[in-house]
Amino acid sequence: MELNFKEIVTATMVLFAVIDILGSIPIIIDLRQKVGHIQSEKASIVAMFIMILFLFLGVQILNLIGIDVYSFAVAGSFVIFFLAIEMILGIQLYKEESPKTASVVPLAFPLIAGAGTMTTILSLKAEFQTINIIVAIIINIIFIYIVLKSSSKIERIIGEGGINVLRKIFGVILLAIAVKLFASNIQGLLN
Template identity: 25%
Template sequence: MPSGVPSVEDFISALVVFLVVVDPIGLVPIYLGLTRGFDSRRKRTIALRGPLISFAIIVFFAYLGELVLSALSIGMPAFRIAGGALLFWIAFEMLFQRRAERKERTADDARTEEEAHDLAVFPLAIPLIAGPGAITSTLLLMDRYGATLGGQGMVLGAAAVAVGSVMALLVVADLVNKLLGRTVIHTVSRVLGIVLAALAAQTIIEGITAVYPPH
């Protein structure tokens, strides 16, 4: 586990993980579909509140997630292996465009069945932003860097930048969608899926070597 002050490379690595699993660009067309029919003021409220609530969820799991695992008698090596497998599945979905389709179905269900609920909480904050991938990544990164206050701040700082980028893109979602189009957005998501697959494989390797150290 890294000790001392985290390096810039550590921050970039954590930031890449959060950007990939949150997928800010990929959320733009989903958000537009989710808020179709709302006026601009309501859209802006949802775009601001959703990311803020999702960041609060990430902070909660950053500090209390390990207590939950301990209560369930789950060790971090096992969680690394399971978490890596989950991230690998998310990467698979991103590569073959199944993740976007699933998220769009979640948004459509919310529009028809949960219309009276605050869309900023469900489904935008959770599970679209602070979903299983983001929560798993938070726990894994806190396990790797969270031994010091500097490491904890680095992980939460990376999460804040990723969530902040979501907020910024959603506020100008109409312009982003017009400039890039769905084809470019989906292409970026697939490229990020390749990166996430490699990160997931590395996480699984770390979990296995923690149980069976190389000689």
């Protein structure tokens, strides 16, 4: 268990791209308009708790239902692949119901700590040290909190065009990550 700067940076970037908090700014702004106030602190803390809990118990949950980490990582690479396709092409493959309140649901779960994030955390666990993933989660939660707190300012500064450009850039990064994840785990699955 040692801190590795390269692993922390990679895991942080992967989670940042999957969580896509900047791409979610339009959703956050829409939520704020519908419910009036967003509980940034509560949403951030709950999301961090869910992610760290899944980091430690995810494998046990998988073992309980008889799935190995390689299978989950390969399946995760497909989820990440489709998330990337959504971001790059600007289409929506996954549809969800409209929210009633904006703190734990839908912000902490599933917007921040959703299926893509959970899959990614387990996929990262197959490649990186746990401590480095925890640091990456904390860095992302701090950034998410800042974004949630200042979503209206961010919207004014970068505009809709800027948000769309960021989504496309992170979509391409995510696509490359999905391919790498698939390639590195398919061998373990086949062996």
